[in-house]
Amino acid sequence: MYAHQEEMNNRYLNDRHRRMHDAWHSGQPVISDPPIVDYSTLPPYNGSVTYPTPPLHHSQWVDPHTGMDHQQAGQEGDQGCSSSASFEFGEFADMMTSIFGPPQPRYY
Numbered sequence: 584m585y586a587h588q589e590e591m592n593n594r595y596l597n598d599r600h601r602r603m604h605d606a607w608h609s610g611q612p613v614i615s616d617p618p619i620v621d622y623s624t625l626p627p628y629n630g631s632v633t634y635p636t637p638p639l640h641h642s643q644w645v646d647p648h649t650g651m652d653h654q655q656a657g658q659e660g661d662q663g664c665s666s667s668a669s670f671e672f673g674e675f676a677d678m679m680t681s682i683f684g685p686p687q688p689r690y691y
Contacts, residue, residue, distance in 0.1 A: 607613045680686075 603613050
């Protein structure tokens with residue numbers, strides 16, 4: 584148990600020193616011992632802060648920026664792929680639905 588805690592502390596210190604080193608190389612001011620924040624003096628969180636939602640797309644096989652999938656992009660380029668070797672997302676979705684049921688709302 585103690586070895587595990589020591590490993591976590593060492594990893595934290597390694598990450599901290601790596602961040603400080605990268606900040607020093609990028610020209611940012613480096614504070615080796617930042618002041619301790621007393622969280623009991625901060626106002627309570629009331630939900631007023633909203634973070635932006637990352638732009639997610641329903642399929643990793645379709646590029647949302649160009650509106651074409653990889654097969655169409657490959658056929659427009661030098662190397663075309665035969666239709667027998669192409670990936671059919673509909674069949675894959677049907678197989679996953681038969682195994683796991685219909686899609687559920689995302690957790691994030």
